[in-house]
Amino acid sequence: MQFTSPEAEQRYDALLTVGAGLVVALDFDGTLSPIVDDPEQAHIHPDAGDVLVELAGKVLAVAVVTGRPARQVLDLGGLEEIGDAVAAAGKELYVFGQYGNERWSSSRRTIVGPRPPQGLATFLRELPRTLRAADAADAYVEDKGLAVAVHTRRMPDPESAFARLLPVLSEQAEAHDLVVEPGRNVVEVRSGGMDKGLVVERLITQLGAKGLLFAGDDLGDVDAFETVTAYAGEGLPTLLVCSASDEQSALVPLSDVVVPGPAGVLALLRDLARRLP
Structure with a gap:
């Protein structure tokens, strides 16, 4: 160490x-x-x-x-x-x-x-359209029940996809009173x-x-x-x-x-x- x-x-x-x-x-x-x-x-x-x-x-x-x-x-x-x-x-x-x-x-x-936060179900329904608009339709979406995680690790250029998605998902999350938790090639949206x-x-x-x-x-x-x-x-x-x-x-x-x-x-x-x- x-x-x-x-x-x-x-x-x-x-x-x-x-x-x-x-x-x-x-x-x-x-x-x-x-x-x-x-x-x-x-x-x-x-x-x-x-x-x-x-x-x-x-x-x-x-x-x-x-x-x-x-x-x-x-x-x-x-x-x-x-x-x-x-x-x-x-x-x-x-x-x-x-x-x-x-x-x-x-x-x-x-x-x-x-219980899952209000707004999460609507966010999830809108997510495919959001991903397509950000040229990230192939991102892996993980439904955690109380949150949604969007992973870019499996994509050809994970870092670029992450950089495109973070501001878009942040704006979408804010519209539904949710917060964003960025991580290693993953953007998580959840309740605050x-x-x-x-x-x-x-x-x-x-x-x-x-x-x-x-x-x-x-x-x-x-x-x-x-x-x-x-x-x-x-x-x-x-x-x-x-x-x-x-x-x-x-x-x-x-x-x-x-x-x-x-x-x-x-x-x-x-x-x-x-x-x-």
Whole structure:
């Protein structure tokens, strides 16, 4: 792992003093699972289960905070089975899907979430015409129930298609009182009022966290990084981990540690688990 400053290395050492009061929050795509062309095949890294169970035994709680639907990430991550092992150790695994609009935990075992936002159905009906007008009719559309994600990764020139679509979809979303969440060659349209920063705030306040580590890889994690930074300014021990890639570097300037993708994230978490008391 690569620390971004001497102060960042000191923040990592400070986390070790927090011990059982530490909450670890992790993005899924690009952080626990590799980025792939087909989002339905983004399975969790094969080492993740063992690492998360080992880590959960040393900290207050582990949470997966993702833009994906909770049901989808539970299946792709094998998180129900991991949750069983975490619960057997007397600890808790949380999953916050769709930027915190859906919630699941290893103790309650049910997904709780709201109805789809008003305007989303109309946005979805209008989407094919919008894509054709932006010369992006071949974009892959993923209906998440509470959101719609438009992926350009499979297109001949993903970056150009993304650049054309972002302003068009942003305008269309605003017309239906929806918000846009850009990511790696994907534009997600969803309801406002919830983001990963709010999830982090609730984890800290509701669990009484004595410290927090957050790991992410993409623009959708910026809200969480900014919230963690604010708590660090108030004296809470924190660590921000960027799962870096050639595609996205927005989080690097905000991070304490930069690691090479999911394998690097898991190596850091394994090191943390083994150094915690």
